[in-house]
Amino acid sequence: MATVKLWSDAEVEADPxxxxxxxxxxxxxxxxFVNNFWRGLANQPDVLERxxxxxxxxxxxPGALDPLTRELIYIAVSTANGCGYCIHxxxxxxxxxGMTDAQHGDLLSVIAMASQTNALVNALQIPVDPEFQAG
Amino acid sequence: MATVKLWSDAEVEADPxxxxxxxxxxxxxxxxFVNNFWRGLANQPDVLERxxxxxxxxxxxPGALDPLTRELIYIAVSTANGCGYCIHxxxxxxxxxGMTDAQHGDLLSVIAMASQTNALVNALQIPVDPEFQAG
Amino acid sequence: MATVKLWSDAEVEADPxxxxxxxxxxxxxxxxFVNNFWRGLANQPDVLERxxxxxxxxxxxPGALDPLTRELIYIAVSTANGCGYCIHxxxxxxxxxGMTDAQHGDLLSVIAMASQTNALVNALQIPVDPEFQAG
Amino acid sequence: MATVKLWSDAEVEADPxxxxxxxxxxxxxxxxFVNNFWRGLANQPDVLERxxxxxxxxxxxPGALDPLTRELIYIAVSTANGCGYCIHxxxxxxxxxGMTDAQHGDLLSVIAMASQTNALVNALQIPVDPEFQAG
Amino acid sequence: MATVKLWSDAEVEADPxxxxxxxxxxxxxxxxFVNNFWRGLANQPDVLERxxxxxxxxxxxPGALDPLTRELIYIAVSTANGCGYCIHxxxxxxxxxGMTDAQHGDLLSVIAMASQTNALVNALQIPVDPEFQAG
Amino acid sequence: MATVKLWSDAEVEADPxxxxxxxxxxxxxxxxFVNNFWRGLANQPDVLERxxxxxxxxxxxPGALDPLTRELIYIAVSTANGCGYCIHxxxxxxxxxGMTDAQHGDLLSVIAMASQTNALVNALQIPVDPEFQAG
Numbered sequence: 001m002a003t004v005k006l007w008s009d010a011e012v013e014a015d016p017x018x019x020x021x022x023x024x025x026x027x028x029x030x031x032x033f034v035n036n037f038w039r040g041l042a043n044q045p046d047v048l049e050r051x052x053x054x055x056x057x058x059x060x061x062p063g064a065l066d067p068l069t070r071e072l073i074y075i076a077v078s079t080a081n082g083c084g085y086c087i088h089x090x091x092x093x094x095x096x097x098g099m100t101d102a103q104h105g106d107l108l109s110v111i112a113m114a115s116q117t118n119a120l121v122n123a124l125q126i127p128v129d130p131e132f133q134a135g
Numbered sequence: 136m137a138t139v140k141l142w143s144d145a146e147v148e149a150d151p152x153x154x155x156x157x158x159x160x161x162x163x164x165x166x167x168f169v170n171n172f173w174r175g176l177a178n179q180p181d182v183l184e185r186x187x188x189x190x191x192x193x194x195x196x197p198g199a200l201d202p203l204t205r206e207l208i209y210i211a212v213s214t215a216n217g218c219g220y221c222i223h224x225x226x227x228x229x230x231x232x233g234m235t236d237a238q239h240g241d242l243l244s245v246i247a248m249a250s251q252t253n254a255l256v257n258a259l260q261i262p263v264d265p266e267f268q269a270g
Numbered sequence: 271m272a273t274v275k276l277w278s279d280a281e282v283e284a285d286p287x288x289x290x291x292x293x294x295x296x297x298x299x300x301x302x303f304v305n306n307f308w309r310g311l312a313n314q315p316d317v318l319e320r321x322x323x324x325x326x327x328x329x330x331x332p333g334a335l336d337p338l339t340r341e342l343i344y345i346a347v348s349t350a351n352g353c354g355y356c357i358h359x360x361x362x363x364x365x366x367x368g369m370t371d372a373q374h375g376d377l378l379s380v381i382a383m384a385s386q387t388n389a390l391v392n393a394l395q396i397p398v399d400p401e402f403q404a405g
Numbered sequence: 406m407a408t409v410k411l412w413s414d415a416e417v418e419a420d421p422x423x424x425x426x427x428x429x430x431x432x433x434x435x436x437x438f439v440n441n442f443w444r445g446l447a448n449q450p451d452v453l454e455r456x457x458x459x460x461x462x463x464x465x466x467p468g469a470l471d472p473l474t475r476e477l478i479y480i481a482v483s484t485a486n487g488c489g490y491c492i493h494x495x496x497x498x499x500x501x502x503g504m505t506d507a508q509h510g511d512l513l514s515v516i517a518m519a520s521q522t523n524a525l526v527n528a529l530q531i532p533v534d535p536e537f538q539a540g
Numbered sequence: 541m542a543t544v545k546l547w548s549d550a551e552v553e554a555d556p557x558x559x560x561x562x563x564x565x566x567x568x569x570x571x572x573f574v575n576n577f578w579r580g581l582a583n584q585p586d587v588l589e590r591x592x593x594x595x596x597x598x599x600x601x602p603g604a605l606d607p608l609t610r611e612l613i614y615i616a617v618s619t620a621n622g623c624g625y626c627i628h629x630x631x632x633x634x635x636x637x638g639m640t641d642a643q644h645g646d647l648l649s650v651i652a653m654a655s656q657t658n659a660l661v662n663a664l665q666i667p668v669d670p671e672f673q674a675g
Numbered sequence: 676m677a678t679v680k681l682w683s684d685a686e687v688e689a690d691p692x693x694x695x696x697x698x699x700x701x702x703x704x705x706x707x708f709v710n711n712f713w714r715g716l717a718n719q720p721d722v723l724e725r726x727x728x729x730x731x732x733x734x735x736x737p738g739a740l741d742p743l744t745r746e747l748i749y750i751a752v753s754t755a756n757g758c759g760y761c762i763h764x765x766x767x768x769x770x771x772x773g774m775t776d777a778q779h780g781d782l783l784s785v786i787a788m789a790s791q792t793n794a795l796v797n798a799l800q801i802p803v804d805p806e807f808q809a810g
Contacts, residue, residue, distance in 0.1 A: 001262040001808065003631040004644075033266060037252070040259040044645035047652070050732065051252065054725065058248040064237035069204055070245050073211045077249035077659075079393040080215030082487045082622045085256045086249065087395055088267040091408040102199035104409075105449035108393055110205045112452070113193040114212035114221065115389035116382045117172070117186065119482075121220045123349045123378055124175040125357055127136040131168060132223040133676065136538060138361040139374075179375035182382070185462065189455065212389075214663040217352045217757045222665055226678040239679075240719035243663055247656045247722070254655035254752075258619045258648055260627055268406065271532040271673065273766040274779075303536060307522070310529040314780035317787070320594065321522065327590065328518040334507035339474055340515050343481045347519035347794075350485030352757045355526045356519065358537040372469035380475045383463040384482035384491065387442070387456065391490045394445040397406040401438060402493040403541065484798040487622045492800055496543040509544075510584035513798055517587070520794035521787045524617075528754040528783055530762055541802040573806060577792070580799040591792065598788040604777035609744055610785050613751045617789035620755030625796045626789065628807040642739035650745050653733040654752035654761065657712070657726065661760045664715040667676040671708060672763040 007042040018042045021052055028060060035089060068097045072107050079111050142177040153177045156187055163195060170224060203232045207242050214246050277312040288312045291322055298330060305359060338367045342377050349381050412447040423447045426457055433465060440494060473502045477512050484516050547582040558582045561592055568600060575629060608637045612647050619651050682717040693717045696727055703735060710764060743772045747782050754786050 005011075012022050022042075025034055041048040059070055071094040078086035094104075140146075147157050157177075160169055176183040194205055206229040213221035229239075275281075282292050292312075295304055311318040329340055341364040348356035364374075417427050427447075430439055446453040464475055476499040483491035499509075545551075552562050562582075565574055581588040599610055611634040618626035634644075680686075687697050697717075700709055716723040734745055746769040753761035769779075 001260060001803075003258070003260050003628060006261075035264045035266070036261045037256060037259075040261045041255065043641065044648060046732075047255070047645055047648050050649075050729065051255065051652070054248055054251070054729075057721075057725065058241075058244045063241045063244075064235060065207075065241040065245070069207065070241065072200075072204065073207055073242060073245045074249045075393070076208045076211040077215045077246055078253055079389055080212045081250065081253040082392050083253040083256050084392070084395055085261050085263055086253050087393060088263045088408060090249075092267045100199060101448065105452055106193075106198045106200040106205065107208060108390060108449060108452050109193040109198075109455075110200070110208045111212055111389050111393055112386045112456070113189055114209045114225075115216065116189070116386040118213055118216040118218040118221050119349055119381050119385035120176065120182070120186065120378060121172060121218050122352050122354070123138070123345070123357060123381055125136060125138050125354055126141075126171045126175045126220045128220055128223045128676075129170045131170070132227045136533075138358060178371065179378060181462075182375055182378050185379075185459065186382070189459075192451075192455065210663065214659055217662050219662070219665055222663060223678060236718065240722060243660060243719060243722050244725075246659050246663055247726070250659035251652045251656040254619055254651050255648060257622050257624070258615070258627060258651055260624055263406075271530060271668075273528070273530045273763060276531075305534045305536070306531045307526060307529075310531050311525065313776065314783060316597075317525070317780055317783050320597065320784075321525065321787070324518055324521070324590065324594075327586075328511075328514045333511045333514075334505060335477075335511040335515070339477065340511065342470075342474065343477055343512060343515045344519045346478045346481040347485045347516055348523055350482045351520065351523040353523040353526050355531045355533055356523050358533045360519075362537045370469060376463075376468045376470040376475065377478060379463045379468075380470070380478045381482055383459055384479045384495075385486065386459070388483055388486040388488040388491050390446065390452070390456065391442060391488050393408070394442075395406060395408050396411075396441045396445050396490045398490055398493045398541075399440045401440070402497045480798070484794055487797050489797070489800055492798060493543060506583065510587055513584060513587050513795060514590075516794050516798055517591070517791045521791040524754055524786050524790035525783060527757050527759070528750065528762060528786055530759055541800060543798070543800050546801075575804045575806070576801045577796060577799075580801045581795065587795070591795065594788055594791070598781075598784045603781045603784075604775060605747075605781040605785070609747065610781065612740075612744065612748055613782060613785045614789045616748045616751040617755045617786055618793055620752045621790065621793040623793040623796050625801050625803055626793050628803045630789075632807045640739060646733075646738045646740040646745065647748060649733045649738075650740070650748045651752055653729055654749045654765075655756065656729070658753055658756040658758040658761050660716065660722070660726065661712060661758050663678070664712075665676060665678050666681075666711045666715050666760050668760055668763045669710045671710070672767045 002036075002040050004040050004043045006036055006039040008039075012039075012042060015042070015045075017045050018048065021045075021048055025052060028056060037085070037089065068094060068099060068103075071097055071099070072103075075107065076111055076114075080115070137171070137175050139175050139178045141171055141174040143174075147174075147177060150177070150180075152180050153183065156180075156183055160187060163191060172220070172224065203229060203234060203238075206232055206234070207238075210242065211246055211249075215250070272306070272310050274310050274313045276306055276309040278309075282309075282312060285312070285315075287315050288318065291315075291318055295322060298326060307355070307359065338364060338369060338373075341367055341369070342373075345377060346381055346384075350385065407441070407445050409445050409448045411441055411444040413444075417444075417447060420447070420450075422450050423453065426450075426453055430457060433461060442490070442494065473499060473504060473508075476502055476504070477508075480512065481516055481519075485520065542576075542580050544580050544583045546576055546579040548579075552579075552582060555582075555585075557585050558588065561585075561588055565592060568596060577625070577629065608634060608639060608643075611637055611639070612643075615647065616651055616654075620655070677711070677715050679715050679718045681711050681714040683714075687714075687717060690717070690720075692720050693723065696720070696723055700727060703731060712760070712764065743769060743774060743778075746772055746774070747778075750782065751786055751789075755790070 074090045749765045
């Protein structure tokens, strides 16, 4: 279904650069499972490496927001962008990081509310209040 | 600049239904300031009422996610939807609720990362792994 | 503010191909006013001509939907796409074609409702019911 | 395929709050068929209730726009937002409300035209004409 | 899966206007294969004709950009708009026009980079530098 | 107008990490002008550094696509995402790299065509032809 080949483990192993990145993915995540996204990116090792380096820095390294909050934000962006695969993978990640059903419900409510007011603001072309301008 | 009239306080006061909603906005928020969004919605009292009722329930009432986290999600959706007004108003709201510069930085990083992988997934049309399907 | 020059009437008159299209715009619309969109497209006569021909066929020629309904659909698409200029110009066009405040309110309500359920459906990745498949 | 469980009729019946909403959906629509969207929302009764209340008020109650026009606007928004499920369900609804093939063709034409000019306006960053500003 | 019937070759042959357009598609492209997009548009001959005329003028006629570059731009737009079908068909077209794996990698990199900075710019609401204004 | 402070040169100079990145931007681009985007990112040195590193690798380093083609793709994505700032800055960059008016016209035509067919495909929910599946 993809527009590129999804690399099997055997194909990954045959390419030292890709194999090293997949090994790092498995180590950092503490799991043998490597999802299709990385198997598609394997066709372009530069993109694969840059994307994995970014994801490690942004989603896995310690930061000012806890890992679950970061997943909720990821789901929100992916939903607004309509990326089904990303919604699936990051909803699974959020559940693995402890997202409760009540938190999922709140996430859905905020996404729905924002989508609605975004559209109303666009339709009315509301000008920014001076009070909201950074000083 | 808007496609509709933005109601002044005097115009609001002259319409009992709108005036009651504005009074509730001021009470619930504990502030006299009512931003342009509501002044534009005032032209359509049904939409105004439904939107304010939704916002109160979703963004202000106690829930499973704390108020700052809900603002971060709101900003994420508004950014992906490109709603400048909403980004301004909810960034201001997040700061008022204590968002630190470091948290803002993390928010930006996650939004940028998700936008990037959303695009890559779309470009490659990656199929959903069976492991991500809800059982 | 545009990324290209907006042609003045004098510049239009000096280019016979562009002048002929502007004359047609004025005749078909029964108005001397030609808005900035066409003045920006004038830099690329092929795009100008193709766009105006399309607009005449789709928005002005008699069809199965009345002209106001077509404007409402245009506003809906432009709102979802976040095109401020288009929202402004087609809200003005809808008002010129008789859109009442109550109809504007209904339009806003449907746009807001659809935006909200679009987001919920995306977030939940709801599969299409067999009942909705064209047979 | 969804990120949440789709509730069966038996599961709905076992939850009084959800069962009452599903009963109202069936009554208001005059049909036993309840589509997957509501079965996914059933996991979050608050979101389910708020969404159904909104939909009843906006899409079913009498208003200034006739029910078919509202469906056409819904399809337009859903198309611009790329929500496949919503396009399927509301195209089915529009057909059930009498949309003819010719009207469907006009709808497609307007959506295509607006998408094209939205993109051109964005690419050229056309400034809003003073004539389009609300006074 | 479509919301309309996809016309078979037999159905196409039975409608002279549609048959003529399909014959032109086959001639211009030098191939018997006509993909589903055109089979769906066949329900609306006006839309079919206008779309095919546009595509011939924009994507096939000689121009200032070579055919492969035009396909890369098409894929970029389709990716940002999340149109899976379009990504599939135009990635196939780009490969048929000689897109190498390295070029595909660069295309993905630029799409990912732009998506990321688009989001950052939106989140920060960066004002346009005077240096970028067309003079 | 931004949601964050745009750093002046004096503020940049006072922060060694940011100053080093700005110096690199000036050296790599061979110009003293640093646009607002980087002045907004300066508030978050991690995001600034990661974004500049990405941009250097993707847009400036030699690759399989020439620099102008990469700018055209960047404009296409930014247009579909409705990022006005990005459209301004990358249209300026494309002109600086030699984009002719005729090439700009072709770019606009392809963006408009793709936007139109993306919408039609979405509205019709056309299924992917087996011929387009990667083998």
